[in-house]
Amino acid sequence: MAKAGGYWIPMMDIFDLGVPGPSGNENDTYVAEKLIFKVNNLLNSGSIVALLKKILMHNLLFPDTAYSFYGFAGFDGRTVQPVITQPRIADAHPATQVMIDTYMAALGFEKTTQEGRFSNGTYEVWDLVPRNVLVDEDGDIFVVDAEIKHI
């Protein structure tokens, strides 16, 4: 179906997406002119449906770094990895934990006992640590990656 819809990217063509960036636990990144492509191995999410649900929640809470679904990459008949995109965030660096805590408090979230984990009674957000959050020279915070669940 992905092939018929034009959403299939053979793994041998993956470098056509862009210049390889850093790899995280769940994503290999490829940098294009205006977007970051993330090839997701589902290690954190567990399933494609769970990943898409997480993306929807991310886009509600952090719309400035909203994800879009791009397609599926993989080896024909063997593995499938969703490919998602996110806008490039320029001129920023990793935020400190205090900056992250302050930002989430401003959004109405309370810290839990675990560092980088927050709840507002509707959503629980975790893994908000410096490697996943950027801050620019004006102090604006960009949450690039987060684990999220609806409570």
Added chain:
Amino acid sequence: TYLNQFHKEATERKMRKIAASQ
């Protein structure tokens, strides 16, 4: 839908920055 006024203003400001940087 925004969580609060801060969320709205910060999001709109950041989206303008992203568009400008592109």
